[in-house]
Amino acid sequence: MNQESLLVAGYKPYELGILSADHPGIPVIRYCLRNHLQEMADAGLKWVVISGEPGVELWAAEETLKLKRTYPELKLAVLVPFLGQEERFKDWVRTQYQSVLEKADFTGAISNRPYESPVQLRQKNDFLVAKTDGMLALYDEEKAGSPRYYLAAARKRAKRENYPVTLIDRYDLELASEDLREQDPDYWAQK
Secondary structure (H helix, E strand, C coil): CCCCCEEECCCCHHCCCCCCCCCCCCHHHHHHHHHHHHHHHHHCCCEEECCCCCCCHHHHHHHHHHHHHCCCCCEEEEEEEECCHHHHHCHHHHHHHHHHHHHCCCCEEEEEEEECCCCHHHHHHHHHHHHCEEEEEEEEEEEEHHHHHHHHHHHHHHHCCCCCCCEHHHHCCCCCCCCHHHHHHHCCCCC
């Protein structure tokens, strides 16, 4: 099945121990996301869809925006769960969030109200899974976290119909980290 629209989900920064924009793990995560997104764009991906959550979603959005240079038909949609989602974000995340919203091809709110209850988050998960053709998630089954709610909705849909879920786990990140190290010319230099 051709995936024209892909939901991207994953951990929030604090779930990964990332507390600043210059954390050394971010380039590894971004590299891994970019490789998956590029592979999917080669296979016909047209839309990357996120809810604008900090961490994996915003990093994937930024990588999607970079990939648009090579894949001009690739588009980014940001469908926030409720109005004012960014009010509790750290300053460095809020800046990133605003930049992504400004550059996205489509933005909207699933609930046109401020946060009222966790029901809005469940509705967001169900809505985004229903509106996409598959999911890419940075999630390790051995490390619980917020992506599990997206995955529950995705797996529920996958039981009824073809809805591919691709997981990036810690082993994928370790391979990406090693790949990045090997790309550094100093890695191969004789000492």
